[in-house]
Amino acid sequence: MPDDLFLRASADVKKKYLSFPTLSREFQALLEGDMEYCVLDFETTGFDAARDRIIEIGAILATGDKAVGRLSTLINPGCEIPCQIRMLTEIDDEMVSGAPSMDEFFEEFVEFLGERTIVAYSRFEEDFLRALYDRMGHGRFTNPYIDAHDLATMLMPSLRGHRQADLAGIWGIDTGRTHRAMDDAETLLHVFHVLVNGLYNVSVALLRALADHGPAHAGGLTLLARRVLDERTGGRKPEALNLDDVAQKDRFWENIPPLDGLSAPCHVPAEEVRAIFASAGPLARQFGDYEERDEQTEMAEATRRAFEEDSILLIEAGTGTGKSLAYLAPAVLVSKATGYPVVVSTRTLNLQDQLHTKDLPTLEGALGEGSFRYSVLKGYSNYLCLRKLQTLVSGRKRLSERQLGAFGMLLTWITESETGDVSLLNVPHLHGLDELVMANHRECPGGRCKFAQGGYCFYRRALYRARRSHIVVVNHSLLLAGVNFPFKSVIIDEAHTLEDVATDQFTVELEYRETRRFLESLYDPVDGSGFLADLDATVIRRLPSEAHDAARFELIEAGEAAEIACEGLEKLFMTLCAFRAGSEYEFNDIRFTSGQTRLLEYEKMKLEAKEFATSLETLAARITRVKSVCEERGTAAAELDYLMSDLEGKAARVREHAGALAIMFSDEDDGRVRWATVTSEDNFEKQALRVSPVDVGSDLREAIFDNEAISSVVLTSATLTVNNAFDFFRSRVGLNLPGGAAPEECILNSSFDYSRQMQILILHDMPPPNSSDYEARIADVLGDVILAARGGVLALFTNRRLMLKTYEQLVGEMRRHGLNLLCQQPGYSRRRLAEEFVEDSNASLFGTSSFWEGVDARGSTLRVVVVTRIPFESPGKPVFVARSERVKLEGGSDFMDFGLPLAALRLKQGAGRLIRTRQDRGQVLLMDSRINTQRYGQTLLRSLPGAKRRKVSTDDLKRAISEFHGRR
Ligand code: SF4
Missing domain, CATH: 3.40.50.300 (P-loop containing nucleotide triphosphate hydrolases)
Structure with a gap:
């Protein structure tokens, strides 16, 4: 059993997870009859439901905990199966040539599914079913759908991995052949049964929270939660979940003495x-x-x-x-x-x-045990806010099915987590729940909050701990924002x-998605929910009647203002799409230079920004009015205490957004770079407007180096x-x-003996990277390297498109040689890829930017680091371009004094992946011939460790690698 999966779980939590298969349950009444379900797995030609095709179906019809029917078939997709899929599934074109096409099999398949609940281990099958129903003209796919992965993260949030195979592993379930539809479906059937056992044993209060907040059109998870709840309570509604009862609330700090010391000038011999x-x-x-x-x-x-x-x-x-x-x-x-x-x-x-x-x-x-104390502290926004979570539990907000899974996960997690730090969860995001559950310094009443007073606010627990710790580990963002203790x-x-983090920290930003979520969290016109609606339902009704009417009037006005602000936001970001200028890329970073700001589109955007800012000011004013009315006429002061800080915080945040717009569209030359991330009109969720500092030096001096409190x-x-x-x-x-x-x-210097442990190979006969031959040769050379080293190769790319193309060209051939090839493809978890690479000594990995640092592969797992191209920064990055211009303006060379040193540091980081212990040995292969032909190549080479250097031709390369690794 991989113990690593339980790294962040206490012994009790681990015991609980492992006990799920043996927990008692009454299955019969739960999932039979009208809740008969179908466990489903597809193999497909790729990940894109609109473009790719199903090549194998594995489906099991089940009632209670028994399988009552199976359907398993290959499907002829009518197109060639891509090489990496052939390798992954071992399904090839010949195998599917005699199989039915989807046109031929569709009726039988749909009949098998009926209107039953579908259970799968991701949303992948749902996406393909939707696309398939649509393509076949079968109407919309509307069956209830349970993503068992959501169920797994909800029931076991402290687990570090939630792959189906991870769960099968910890519960001893046989997985058969992975990536074959029927075997995966059989595994899922068993995993799902165990997960339902787990669900059957959570508190009824949690089940009620899920049942209450499910979407109006209940999906599979909502229906399942309601069914289990009904069975457990006999249809009676249990008490609502009270976080006071479940959150950890030991007042640990009362047992930790404050730090003592002389507070005098430091002297340690x-x-x-x-x-x-x-x-x-x-x-x-x-x-x-x-x-x-x-x-x-x-x-x-x-x-x-x-x-x-x-x-x-x-x-x-x-x-x-x-x-x-x-x-x-x-x-x-x-x-x-x-x-x-x-x-x-x-x-x-x-x-x-x-x-x-x-x-x-x-x-x-x-x-010596207990000789000093240490802790971790992050900024507010990293911690779950129990008060906000309780408000969500007690409110009327309907969540989507995906959000419901994340909501359930958080409710379980608060009973298990010591920290409440969501970055420790094994999920990439909270499906938009952040605004509703994460702490925010503007909205926090601090010591007046009952969760703070009771000692179970996560942020304040971390802060208490930090104040009484000798060593406090923080992140750079918090350091720059200001650490809240001396x-x-x-x-x-x-x-x-530091420069990159400072740039992010001091950038003023307006992101479409975050702003929209914030405005909708105030008032969502679709279902009439949100902070303003909750106020009406909870606090305002309890005001004296004359105050009640006045406050209600202001609330209605505020709701309308929020709606108008949302419309303003839409218009602004729709206009921003015009700056995409027909680009083929999904995202474009564009800089608003003086040329751009003279364009008509920019003028239009500026006007819209002004209107949007005005609507935000109106909204802030309305929220402040609600606060004044409550203050003037409310009598129940204690009840209103939270309300005041919430209203103040919300108004301040609305004004912050208006302030950001003013900075963005200001005509003043304040030395900052104004830029935007632009996408197409059908995907503008990820658009953002930004103003970044060109030089972070003065900000860093103020925050750290010249800060008188820091000696x-x-x-x-x-x-x-x-x-x-x-x-x-x-x-x-x-x-x-x-x-x-x-x-x-x-x-x-490093204490490693680089002359013995490392060799640097300089490939001198590669065509330059900007020549047309370069791309054609890269796959051949990398193929030779991987074969010669028998895997263990980390190839670092600067161009994603080239990386994916090279991967496609090589993956099949390498697998035929028994060598696994991994690649940083869209949708893949970076951490998971790095783990797979470290676990498999024959695997090789292709990665871009984030893999240049941070991969820690000790031992013989990593044998060759390939630098495919000198990592010069992209000229498409607005902040980089503005900084280059600044260097030139100050009399320097943008290349020699900025672009080149940055690349040298990057190269050093990439090469630094190779030798992590004194026992490691390996080679760095520099494929970019400019290192050999250009004068600046020497600067780059000097940045690398003092290992032996050897120039090789592509013909000699295989031998040079085999020899170094003791193979002939
Ligand atoms: S003290 Fe602040 S962060 Fe903590 S639970 Fe209360 S409102 Fe949330």
Whole structure:
């Protein structure tokens, strides 16, 4: 059983999940008769329901827990089966040549399904059924549909993986041949039975919440929840769910003493820090195979000195230095000496997880159990707000079936989670529930909230913990937004990402989808639900009658204003589509240059933005009026307390949107870049308008470097220098500005023996990437590399289209050789791909931007990193272009002083994937011949570790790889 799946589950929660197959249930009454159901699985030619075709159907008719009929057939799709599908399913063109076509089989299939509930393990089958019914002229597909994956995430939110095979694995269910329709359907039938057992054992209050909030046209999940509820309660309505009863509410902080220390200038003796890393020191006792590393001790000492001298320190520490422990150990001692927490800031969830679940417990083990305390803190918007969730539970809002699954998941999760941090859930998003359930600082009444007073608000629990911790792990966004407790020292790990995070943080943004969800959360004209409607139903009715009428009038006006604002939003973003200018790409980032702002379309958009802003101001004013009426005439002050903060918060957020529009369409030249993400008219959900800083230096100085409350800052990463100097990094984050303190600098080489562990191959006879031959050759070369290395290849691309094309060309051939090829295709989870790659030593992986950093494949899994092209930034990125122009304006070279150093750092990050431990060996293959032919190639090569370099031709390549890996 993969224990990793339970990484975020307590022992009790794990026990509960594992017990689902043996829980008692009364199945007979539940899913038979009119709730007979059909378990369904399709194999298809691809993922696009409109374009791709079904090639195999596996369907099981079931009643109660018994299968009573089966239908299994191949289908001739009338087109060639793509290679990767042939490899995945082992269904080829010959096998389907004698099978019926869908035209021939449709009637029989539809008759088998009837109007029964369909159970499948995603929405994939539903999408194909809809498209199929439509194509066959059969009307709309309207059967109730249960996505068992939603059920799984709802019942087991703390599990790290929810693939059908994951569940079958933990419950010991035989999966047969995966990716064959009937075998997958048989597995699903068993998995579904176990999931229903789980549902049968959740609280009736939770079932009632699901039953109450299901959509008006109840789907499969709603019907199932209602059926189970009816059976459990005999038709009586149970008490509504009260989160007070289920949320965790131990007042743990009462047992945690506040930090004590001298609060005086920090002094920690150097020997004390060195002793921790000594060969007979506490860390050595903790690890069986501990080796003292000079670089690690040097880094720890440099960090200690920076704290003591109140300075800013830049440390580049190559991989293998053990940098996390090197900064954590002095940080703990400093915190204990001063009585202030030390803040450690990271960019990625991966590093945050590693610090919290590995490095900090290791250090605690070494220094003594309970010798220091540590915690994780994020910004408000990462935490579930129990008050908002309770409002949703108690309100009348109808949710879609997908939202209902996410809603159920959150209700289960609050009984299991210590943190309420939704990024720890194994779901990509909450299907738009965010606005209704996530904490927001503007709407939080703080200590007046009953969930805060009771000690079970997730955010405030995290904050309490942080205040009493010696080490607090935060993310860069929170650090820049402002950490809500006093501290004096901060360590910024993954500091190479600081400019990007600061750019995001200081960008003013208006996203279509978020704004629409916010406005609809105030008042949704479709079903008359929302915050304003809930107010009427709950609080306003309880006001004295004269106040009631006045408040109600204002509420109606506010609802109308919200509707008008929504219309304004639609018009504005519809006009934005005109800037797409016939582009073939799904998304286009466009910059509003002075040329663009003279266009008629821009003038039109500006007018619409003005109207929209006016409607937002009216809405804010109406909400404020509701508040005034309640304040003036309400008597039940305690009851109105929440209302006041909600109304204030909502009005402030509406005004924020209006303010963003004013900044976006301002004529003033404020040195920022105005740009937008534009999509087509039929998909404008993901459009956004943005204003970004060209230079984040002054913002960073204000937030961190010149912040008087912060006395020392350590910035570290494995990739901060270009040409062995920090100049580029300093210039990007404002550490080169006149008048500012000059930072200390320290470069620590990796403790790996690169001359032995790594080889850099430079392919000198590839055509340049912009030539027409390049694309034709790339698949041949990569095929040779994968075969020679027998997999274990990570190929990094800068162009998604080329990556997908190369993958299509190679996947079949590689599978014939028994080598798995993975690719970052649309809809694939990045984390899951990286895990599959690490688990299968014969697999190779093709990835774009996000794979240039963050893949941590230790051991022999990763043998060759291929850099297909120098990772120069795309000239289509508005912020990059504006920054290039700024560098030129200031007398520099946009290429040598900006584009090239950025690419060098990127290259270094890509190559850094290869060697993660002292035992690893591998090659970096540079396929871009410009590294060999252009002068700047040397700058790029200097950014790579000091491994042996070898120039090879494409003819020699296979031999060079085989030799290195000891194969002939
Ligand atoms: S204190 Fe704020 S964040 Fe916490 S539950 Fe209450 S309203 Fe939500």
